Amino acid sequence: MKRVMTYTAVVLATLAVLQILWQFRLALLLFGLSLSVAAVIRPFADWLVARGLSPVAAQVLLYVLGIGGILLIVLLLGDLLLVELNNAANVAVVEYESLHQRWEAGTALQETIIHYFPPALTFAPAEDSELITMLPAVVDLTRTLVGALGGAILLLALSVYWSIDQHRFERLWLSLLPAKRRSYARDAWREIETAVGSYLRSQIVQSVLAAGFLIVGALVAGVDYPLLFGFLGALAVFVPFFGGLVTTIIAFVLGSMTSSWIGIGMAVYTLVIFLFLEQGLELRIWKREQRSLLLMVLVIIALLIEFGIAGFILAPLAAIIIEVLIKQTYQAYVVRRQTAVHYEDLEARYQLLAQKIAHSENGEVKPELRNLTEKLATLLANTREVHPM
Structure with missing residues (x-):
């Protein structure tokens, strides 16, 4: 009964933690993306440090080159890309409206199918009342763009921090875990x-x-x-x-x-x-040794339902993390099992040694051997406490 209650408490605590994490999923997503950016540039930073640059100078140089390259591409091609996007959208709307009208006047099958599609857009002169109704949509769009820009700046700042202060960050969160x-x-x-x-x-x-x-x-x-x-x-x-x-x-x-x-x-x-x-x-x-097709599909389905197309993009990263955790957990289990075998072998040898000492005469056992035997018993007891079998 006690074991059932313990398992129930562990399951409920795990579900509670997952629920709390889910409520802060956007913050966790930003945190994970910042760590990902830092992980992308770390090999290049290590390469520069090995050639004489300081860690801070290497990080700053890489971020300046990366951000500068992105801004240069946007300045050179941004206007042309927006023009092509606008022209393509106009052509798509006109072609869809023409197709919609043809199918509405077409066969019975075409007429049935076209009713399942959205109605064609109609362009008419905008009146003042229509502009007023469009104002909330414009405000929402502006708010979304400002939020995305702020998120990008925060993402960049966090990634710079993780890159420069990696070891201190590792020590900080590892200190929250048990020593073993x-x-x-x-x-x-x-x-x-x-x-x-x-x-x-x-x-x-x-x-x-x-x-x-x-x-x-x-x-x-x-x-x-x-x-x-x-x-x-x-x-x-x-x-x-x-x-x-x-x-x-x-x-x-x-x-x-x-x-x-x-x-x-x-x-x-x-x-x-x-x-x-x-x-x-x-x-x-x-190297793709860790990729699992089944796990990838399951993660895609889960994230696609919640995040849409963004879930498609994030699914490979989530699958990689889950697969590494499973691999590390299994390796820890195997090491623990192998260590348990060594512990049992050492304890069996200790028991045999203790029996020989107990049956021997006092003069045949040196004090040094008795002291070593007692220390061995203490070490085995401490090992059992740290790694209970």
């Missing part, structure tokens, strides 16, 4: 950091290469919206399983706006690019 659990927690933490950093570096490299190859291919083929196509391809790299397929479909649609053969060629070209990145380059950059 700290080594396992430290190993799991560092392996998670290594795996997550390696995965993100691999995806970032693939994303940049995918954008470059797709933009060049679209320009050579004369396809409309090359920058937008490359941007979507770069984002699709972070979507597991379906990113390459969706980008291939988009390539076919964009190419078909010029001709059917160009659409087929763009689709084949895009598919080859993604296969090369995932099956060739990724295997060289990121």
Whole structure:
């Protein structure tokens, strides 16, 4: 009965902790992303430190280069990308409205199908009352953009802190754990950091290469919206399983706006690019021994329900963390079992030694041997307390 009550209390406490963590999921997400950014740049910082730079100078240099590169790309291509996005949105609205009208006047099957789709947008001159009703939406959009900008600044600040003060942070949170659990927690933490950093570096490299190859291919083929196509391809790299397929479909649609053969060629070209990145380059950059397809699917389903498309992007990271924790827990269990065998063997030998000493005459056993035997008994007792079998 006592054991059942103990298990029940442990389960209830675990559920309570998970519920509390779920309430603070956005803060935890920001915290995890900041640690991920720090994990991405840590190997480069170590490389610079090994060549004479101080840790702080190496971190500052890497962040300046990274942020400067992103700002340079935004300044050079941001306006062109927004123009292409606006033109593509206008064309999509007009084409959808035309398709909606044709199918409403088409066959019975087309009319039935089109009723399940949203109605076509109608453009009319905006009146003052309509502008007033649009004001809350504009305010919400502004609030969202400001919140995203603030989150990005906080993410950057936290990642700089984790990068510069890594060891102090590790000592701080490891001090909250029992002494006998700290080594396992430290190993799991560092392996998670290594795996997550390696995965993100691999995806970032693939994303940049995918954008470059797709933009060049679209320009050579004369396809409309090359920058937008490359941007979507770069984002699709972070979507597991379906990113390459969706980008291939988009390539076919964009190419078909010029001709059917160009659409087929763009689709084949895009598919080859993604296969090369995932099956060739990724295997060289990121070792995938820890990937579990079943675990990945389960995590995707869970996060997709709660976070939508963002859950698709976060699922590989969550799966990596869960898999590393399972691996570390199993290794700790195996080590503990092996250690238990050694303890039992030592205790059996001690009991045999104690019996020999007890049956021997006092003159045959030296005081030094008796002292060593007593110390051995004390060590075995302490070991049993620290690692109960």
